[in-house]
Amino acid sequence: MKFLVYLLVGTFFGIVMTKSEAVSWFRIQEMFRFESFHMYGIIGVAVVVGGIFVALLKRFNIHALDGTDLHLRPKAHTYRRYIYGGILFGLGWAMTGACPGPLFTLLGHGIWTILIVIASAVWGTFVYGMLRSRLPH
Amino acid sequence: MDVITQPWHWAVSGFLIAVTMLALLLLGKEFGVSSNLRTMCTLLGAGRRSDFFRIDWRAQTWNLVFAAGAVLGGFIATTWLASPEPVAISAGTTFYLQSVGINYPEGAGFVPAELYDLGKMIYPGHLLFLVVGGFLIGFGTRWAGGCTSGHAISGLANLQLPSLVAVVGFFIGGLLMTWLILPFLLPLLTA
Numbered sequence: 001m002k003f004l005v006y007l008l009v010g011t012f013f014g015i016v017m018t019k020s021e022a023v024s025w026f027r028i029q030e031m032f033r034f035e036s037f038h039m040y041g042i043i044g045v046a047v048v049v050g051g052i053f054v055a056l057l058k059r060f061n062i063h064a065l066d067g068t069d070l071h072l073r074p075k076a077h078t079y080r081r082y083i084y085g086g087i088l089f090g091l092g093w094a095m096t097g098a099c100p101g102p103l104f105t106l107l108g109h110g111i112w113t114i115l116i117v118i119a120s121a122v123w124g125t126f127v128y129g130m131l132r133s134r135l136p137h
Numbered sequence: 138m139d140v141i142t143q144p145w146h147w148a149v150s151g152f153l154i155a156v157t158m159l160a161l162l163l164l165g166k167e168f169g170v171s172s173n174l175r176t177m178c179t180l181l182g183a184g185r186r187s188d189f190f191r192i193d194w195r196a197q198t199w200n201l202v203f204a205a206g207a208v209l210g211g212f213i214a215t216t217w218l219a220s221p222e223p224v225a226i227s228a229g230t231t232f233y234l235q236s237v238g239i240n241y242p243e244g245a246g247f248v249p250a251e252l253y254d255l256g257k258m259i260y261p262g263h264l265l266f267l268v269v270g271g272f273l274i275g276f277g278t279r280w281a282g283g284c285t286s287g288h289a290i291s292g293l294a295n296l297q298l299p300s301l302v303a304v305v306g307f308f309i310g311g312l313l314m315t316w317l318i319l320p321f322l323l324p325l326l327t328a
Contacts, residue, residue, distance in 0.1 A: 003202040005164065010203035013157045014210015019141075020150030021224050023211070024247045030230040032308075032315035038147050043289055045151025046158075050294030053159045064165035071167040075282065075292060075299040082299050085281025086288075086306015092273030093307065094314035095266065097248060099285040100170040100278060104204045106248065108211025113253045116264070117271035122181070124275025125174040129189035135280065 014105045023105050025097025032094055081137040092121075144220050158290055166199055169287030171278035173197070173204045237320060238327025251327045262326055273310075281306060 017023045020042055031039035056062075057070060064070055093099050096117050098106060103121065106114045128135075145153075158168040175190065176197040183190035223246050226234075231241050239249045257263040278284040281303045283292065289307065292300020 003199060006166075006199045006202040007206040007209070009157060009160050009164075010206020011210040011213065012153075012160075012206075013203070014207040014212075015214045015218065016145075016150060016153045016157065016210075017207065018211055018214035018247075019145040019218065019220075020147070020154075021144055021247070022150065024224045024226075024242075025249055025252070026224055026226045026230065026234070026242060026246070028311075029234065029315065029319075030226055032311045033230055033233065035227040035229040041147030042151045042154065043285075045148050046154040046290050047151075047293045049152050049155035050158050050290055051296070053155060053162075054294045054296075057162065062163075065163055066165050068165050070162050071165065072162070072295050073167075074295075075297045077299060079299065079302050082281050082288075082303040083306045083309075085277050085279070086303040087277070087310035087313075088273050089277030089281055089284060090307040090310020090312075091314045091318075092270045092275075092277055092310075093285075094311040094319065095270035096274065098274075100174065100274065101207060101284075101286055103274070104170070104173075104207040105211035105214075108208040108213075109215045109247060110212075111248055111253055113255055113258060113267060114248075116258070116267045117274070120268045120271025121275035121278075122174050122177045124272035124277070125171075125279045126178045126181075126183050126186075126190075126275075127272075128276045128279040129175070129178060129183060129187045132187070132189055137280075 013101065014108060017102055017105045018109070023098065023102040023109070028094065028097040078137055081135075084136065092124075142218050142220055144222070144225065154290060155294070158286075158294065161203075164199075167287070168291045169200075169283055170204065170207070171274075171284040171287060173200050174275050175279060176201060237323035239323060266322070266326060277310070 021027050022042055027039055030036045054072065098117065103114060103118050161168045176194050179190045179192055179194045223242050239251050252263065252266065283303065288300040288303040293304065
């Protein structure tokens with residue numbers, strides 16, 4: 001029962017991803033070709049509104065509903081992992097037209113071949129874990 | 138009902154993504170979908186091979202349930218809330234995609250049939266395209282420590298400079314693929 005709320009939030013997110021068309025391979029191509037403002041509008045508004053939410057949560061020292069501290073941990077200040085990892089993810093994002101959220105949402109659309117992409121993404125994560133100590137971070 | 142079934146305005150969509158992040162923060166969690174890929178490795182026994190996967194997956198159950206919800210949400214949105222109109226891609230993108238063999242989507246058309254149809258998977262090139270794309274997503278997101286939700290939304294909203302670096306990386310990779318590789322690769326796949 002305690003997981004029901006996460007199912008509901010996830011379902012809400014899946015509906016938003018679909019109706020916003022952020023799950024569309026075509027929208028991602030359009031974004032990287034700078035031929036529409038649509039995706040920039042979505043991400044821009046999400047960041048600005050999200051930033052206002054986070055600032056208000058901090059300003060009024062809001063805790064999570066169970067009384068614990070909010071998960072707003074600072075990211076480690078190294079940079080190589082972010083640029084190298086980021087570039088590899090960007091290459092995959094433009095190929096498949098999907099980042100991890102839409103990968104799951106597209107499965108709900110009945111795009112069965114997305115299972116190939118999900119399985120490969122799990123494999124890629126595994127290979128990263130095996131090579132981690134030898135990669136720059 | 139029309140207000141819901143028609144494609145949503147980007148400002149509404151962006152706002153609702155921020156609400157998703159806020160809901161998870163107030164539940165004591167963080168908005169980051171790619172972490173699920175690591176948890177799946179752990180569930181498949183990867184902890185036997187690397188410390189990186191020796192995590193308490195039970196603490197991540199909420200996120201797997203969230204991902205299951207994202208699947209369910211996709212089903213609900215296409216089954217009961219589907220727009221009668223195809224995705225309204227700009228004329229420039231449509232024209233370019235046709236020139237590389239990708240046709241304008243019919244119906245809901247969120248992914249090109251030329252790349253994602255089950256029948257195409259008998260061709261090694263098509264299969265490899267999806268495998269390589271997925272591999273890069275998994276390897277890249279974990280190396281960068283997050284994806285669009287963890288860095289571009291959660292990280293930037295929390296003013297994290299490393300997240301900005303990651304997002305710049307996402308765009309370098311996306312632009313390289315879109316401008317230098319796909320214009321040559323897509324015609325080979327769609328010929």
